[in-house]
Amino acid sequence: MKQLNEYKQNRWYYIFYIICRVLLAYAFLVAGMVKILGERFASGLSPLHPMGAYLEALHHTGYYYTFIGIAQVIAAIFLLIPRTVTLGALLYLPIIVNIWILSFAVRFEGSHVTSPLMVLANLYILMWNYDKWKYILPFGDLTKQVNYKQLKKHDSKFPFIFFTGVLATFILVILYGIYGHEVMPENSLKDCNSQFVGKDHQEAGAAFCECIHTSGNPLDDCLAAYENAKL
Known part of the structure; x- marks a missing residue:
């Protein structure tokens, strides 16, 4: 303390x-x-x-x-x-x-x-x-002394x-x-597709974005489909 x-x-x-x-x-x-x-x-x-x-x-x-x-x-x-x-x-x-x-x-x-x-x-x-x-x-110092006052000297x-x-x-x-993540759903279809431009697996990425923003499927399902499409 x-x-x-x-x-x-x-x-x-x-x-x-x-x-x-x-x-x-x-x-x-x-x-x-x-x-x-x-x-x-x-x-x-x-x-x-x-x-x-x-x-x-x-x-x-x-x-x-x-x-x-x-x-x-x-x-x-x-x-x-x-x-x-x-x-x-x-x-x-x-x-x-x-x-x-x-x-x-x-x-x-x-x-x-x-x-x-x-x-x-x-x-x-x-x-x-x-x-x-x-x-x-459930552990530590059990003293009941509490400092509520703001210290005057800094x-x-x-x-x-x-x-x-x-x-x-x-x-x-x-x-x-x-x-931190290879792919992100982003907040719009356009932003989602932009992360795959000029990169490998661009078609798989486009399918992932469609899965999220057009079909409205769960994120885990879209990620699984993306991983399968990369193979």
Whole structure:
């Protein structure tokens, strides 16, 4: 705990903490209000797309769809209020982890990069407030001393190692998003076909895109057909 308090005394760690809170809150406020207002999230995405099909079905779940939006807005507001930030981060975590896994499962362009970064930002907020929620863990220090007050003195030394790690993580996530999969469904038929232009198996790639965006088949079936067509 002493070491954690030393980190919290650094001005740059604190600024990064505030940035994470604001950006995460903004993302969920926007996404949550779309659901509360009854609009389909990512409405420009075709229902034939794997993520589009999921969002279309989710949009027709009635008050469950609204409930998700309310939960996102509550988590966002809690993140912005110092006294409730820990509760907000705990509420935020299962929602964003679900979005992360979903984005990876359907290879949703954009979200498969932003969602893991949001998970990491949320974990940073939780670690910052570790002294407030550690008591729910079945191990560790059981002291009841909690530091709720914002530290008045800050160390201005820039933590190069930490922010180099943040930058490296950011780059690695983006690189994985670009090169992590041989094929992506992309968000439109045109974009899907563009990834195969001038490459081997262009015909198999075109069939894959048609399978996704024209026939509306499941992603796994289209990937299996693509692999067979390459043989």
